[in-house]
Amino acid sequence: MSANALNGKRVAILATDGVEQVELLQPRQALIDAGAQAQVVSPKSDQIKAWNVTNWGDQIKVDIPLSQANPDDFDALMQPGCVMNPDFLRMDPDAVNFVRAFFNANKPAAVICHGPWMLIEADVVRGRTVTSWPSLKTDLRNAGANWVDQEVVVDNGLVTSRKPDDIPAFNQKMIEEFAEGRHAKSAQSTAAGSTARAT
Numbered sequence: 618m619s620a621n622a623l624n625g626k627r628v629a630i631l632a633t634d635g636v637e638q639v640e641l642l643q644p645r646q647a648l649i650d651a652g653a654q655a656q657v658v659s660p661k662s663d664q665i666k667a668w669n670v671t672n673w674g675d676q677i678k679v680d681i682p683l684s685q686a687n688p689d690d691f692d693a694l695m696q697p698g699c700v701m702n703p704d705f706l707r708m709d710p711d712a713v714n715f716v717r718a719f720f721n722a723n724k725p726a727a728v729i730c731h732g733p734w735m736l737i738e739a740d741v742v743r744g745r746t747v748t749s750w751p752s753l754k755t756d757l758r759n760a761g762a763n764w765v766d767q768e769v770v771v772d773n774g775l776v777t778s779r780k781p782d783d784i785p786a787f788n789q790k791m792i793e794e795f796a797e798g799r800h801a802k803s804a805q806s807t808a809a810g811s812t813a814r815a816t
Contacts, residue, residue: 622796623653629691630657631683631715631735635701638667638674639781640729644695647788653795655695656680660709668699683711688718693795698730698750707738717741723799725774727791729784733757733777746770747777774800 628648632641641657648655659665662682667674688694694716696703706712717739719726728736733749734756736742743761748770757764769778769786776794778787794800 620650621652622792623648623651626653626692626795627690628653628655628693628695628795629681629686629688629715629719630655630695630697631659631706631712632657632665632677632697633659633661633702633705633712634666635668635699635705636665636677636697637699637702637730637781638669638677639784640697640699640732641667641677642675643784644697644727644729644788644791647792648695648795651792651796658683658686658715660684660706660712668701683709683715686715688715688722688724691719691724692798693724694719694726695791696726696728696732696735698728698732700731703731703734707734713738723774723801725776725794725797725800727776727787727794729778729787730780733762736760736775745775746772747775748779749777750779 645655657680659679660683661679664676664678667677716735720741730750733753737760746763748765748767754764768783769790771790774794776790
């Protein structure tokens with residue numbers, strides 16, 4: 618994938634306190650390296666506290682408070698995980714509406730780990746093939762998704778992965794889908810397994 622694949626693209630990274638540090642920082646860097654403007658959007662206005670595996674990690678600067686963020690200004694959405702981050706966000710109607718707006722506009726999204734909780738809350742997984750942290754399997758199936766256990770799955774512009782170990786494959790597919798831009802609702806769903814891992 619070209620280093621300029623995402624030139625001119627603006628990506629919203631929706632997160633709050635308790636976001637898994639590596640799931641925000643590594644995909645954000647991959648987006649920047651591909652030429653995108655990747656901006657952290659949060660209900661908090663200054664900074665958020667990341668979770669680093671087993672303890673609190675870095676403070677991460679918020680680029681745009683959610684109250685000032687317009688989905689129309691972004692080309693794509695990236696949603697990192699960890700348990701606390703999406704659990705807090707799914708209780709925030711503005712955050713849920715922000716996520717739903719990307720899907721209503723057929724814009725690409727990349728979601729990892731526990732992040733699909735937000736997709737359930739926004740009711741945008743029905744009929745889609747996705748993966749996630751294993752504990753979300755039943756939640757996603759109950760919401761109408763087809764859950765599979767693969768390191769990365771691509772379904773009509775939606776990229777999902779299970780955990781930090783999947784980040785290389787996640788980043789590769791995220792950049793490919795974000796470069797393609799909006800996806801037609803009728804596009805054929807596809808799933809990519811271990812062969813999709815970046816080398």
